[in-house]
Amino acid sequence: MKIAFLSESPADEAVLRVLVEGALKEQPTVASAGYRARGWPNVLQVLPAVIRHLHFNTDVDTLVVTGDSDDSPVHTAAHDAPQYYHPHCRMCQLRAVFRQTSKRFPAAHGRLRVRRVVGVAVPALEAWLLCGVEDSVNEAAWTEGQARGILPYTRAELKLKVYRTERPSLPYEIACAVREAERHRRDLRRLEYDFPGFAALLRDLQEPIPEIS
């Protein structure tokens, strides 16, 4: 398995690497080039080009992509219905980009297409990092807060809890984020249960790589 990552920041990518390794129970080969986006919606903007590049120019078989939901609608089971697409749900948007970009690609490098692995952190990746530390931080609490119009916490508060400062340096941010991600590495069940946006990523990761029949 050869994996590439695309996320909103180097810190997010460092976390994803730990979580994906934990899910796979092994250390996958990671594409040497680090693909980067400059936050949302830049992830969405560069994703088609990254998919195209990986498909035709590399032997990468899996692309892991994540974004923060911020204030957008949270993905629900109803969105998974066949032919359903929520125009403002970031999970739906990312999946649609994969679908539309690669639907006419010919097979290349021994696979039909690059496997899609998509997750959305609600409302931000720092919520995943606080899972198991702050019981009140979970996707259900955020979704309920959105429905009531009273959010249980802000993204800034989550970041402050993880980094203890509003302005962490990048090396410090990565160190804090990886430390919290390492808590989950051995047992991802709590994160999977509290954050369906992460559970979706795990399900994608369990799908077979689309191979030429």
Add this chain to the structure above:
Amino acid sequence: MIASVAFRNFKALRNTSLRLSPFNLVIGANGSGKTSLIQALQQLRALAKLPLGDPATVTRAGGSEISFAFDAPHLGVIARLGCVDDAVCDLLRVESVNRADWEEVKVGLATMRSYVFDHAAMAAPAPRESGARLAGDGSNLAAVLARWQRETPAAFDQLQAELTRWLPEFTGIVVPEDAGGVVRLGLKIGDAEGPVMADNLSQGVFYVLGILVLSFDPAPPAVVCIEEIDRGIHPRMLRAVRDALYRLSYPAAMGETRAPVQVIATTHSPYLLDLFREHPEEIVITQKHGHEAHFERLADRADLAELLREGSLGDIWFSGILGGVPEES
């Protein structure tokens, strides 16, 4: 340090004011007043060195005027510059309940520094004795680093470690001195026999070194102004640039105990601006219409949260929605 600046008839800044934060990133079209703001601070610094005259005799009616107010504990101090034309100020009038307050403000102003780095000047050898403080164009960079290596090795080591983190192809800094007391700058590369000397280093390396010298200065000034902080630096390294400047303005966030340095920086980079999405209060937009310009704080924009749902801050700025873009004929 400086709480606010108000302009009247100073270049394009005809009637505008700006509240200053610990960190200020100024964006806007060319010729819209970004550099004028920094020039005003330089003029204050220059005039503050001189003895104060009688307030009654240094008041000039009409003309250009720039007024400065200061943060606590100097809230009562107002410094007003009177200008002979719309560019040169030669009068300073200070309003202060307590003269000692102004004396304290002066001490801070005397340390203020402005930088427009010039890579060619930074590559040049420098006399050993010139290394007390980085020059405005960075032209004594080699001498400053040599002095740090001699006198403040901990700061030198910190800077060197950060440089090798930013630019991993390099493994260290060398600052050899010749018999005439002239210092040259070079960078070590891996296992290579000799260092790469300054005349063979790329422009961006000098800009990085300049920013790192400011960031790790063991005795930093109270106020630092830096023009075009993104110049010559790869967009992926701009987060490191931001962190280096935050290190000055928010030392506690980096685990340091020294006094904060007020930073006023300018940029034309949407990529750098993207990094301030969570701190719009630190962004100042210079808006120019015709021959007149004024300042706006990004955080004062009521619909900012809605706009940021639709795109990145840099892209939104480029689009023109926020203003601060060149006028088109």
